[in-house]
Amino acid sequence: MKAGSSRQAKRDSDIASMHSLVKLLREVESAPGLFLEDPSLRSALRSQGALAKHGIPDRSIVAMSLTHQRLIASLSVGFDELDRRRRAALKAIDREVSVRQKHGASRRKKGLEMKIGELEAHLMTLKLDLALLQRAFDIRSHQARHYASLAGADIIALCKKEQRELDATFSLRRTAIDHENVVPFRPGRKP
Structure with missing residues (x-):
């Protein structure tokens, strides 16, 4: 029942x-x-x-x-x-x-709020991608140093030099660049 x-x-x-x-x-x-x-x-x-x-x-x-x-x-x-x-x-x-x-609903307040929400979600995705790429880069750098340490003093020195250059490149991307200090290429010169 x-x-x-x-x-x-x-x-x-x-x-x-x-x-x-x-x-x-x-x-x-x-x-x-x-x-x-x-x-x-x-x-x-x-x-x-x-x-x-x-x-x-x-x-x-x-x-x-x-x-x-x-x-x-x-x-x-x-x-x-x-x-x-x-x-x-x-x-x-x-x-x-x-x-x-x-x-053009994007001009109205609600439309702008929706657009901001979409952009914030996109920014969060990009930040997550950046974190994953940074982690992969760190792991690769660690592996390169480890394998270089097994090779010898000359290879270790070369590895450290190249790793410093890569680290400098990545840290440059995290900081704002003053575009007034950037010198354009001279005509006819290849980058």
Whole structure:
């Protein structure tokens, strides 16, 4: 008896989740600009399977398999209605993006904030790449010194000299260069 009642409670919960999902899709369709900053939702709207797997706990929307979503939708709102709402919401978001691109949303405060967010994310990626490259460079330098130490005094001296030159090059990239002190190449001279 308990298994049947827990199954019914789960089904009721899934049906409530389906109604919340349809309500969200209506909101997206009527005010797509409010949802532009949620790329995971936009991505989930691209297919019914992705939407089924997209859970939003704040809105009591539970992730489920596409087969289960199809069953629950058929018991409540209808699967065709759910898919129609999904496509309409995606179309509304795509239309809003197109309008903003056409009218230069980047000049508005919200558009500028979005652009700053994108640039900050790009900067963080570049910093992570730089850290990885620096670590790889440090490991290679350590290996070069180690192998040179096995070779002899002349090779060790040459290795230290070349390593100092490389270190100077890398430290130069970390500091700002005063461009007034940079002398241009003379015409006809190759770098």
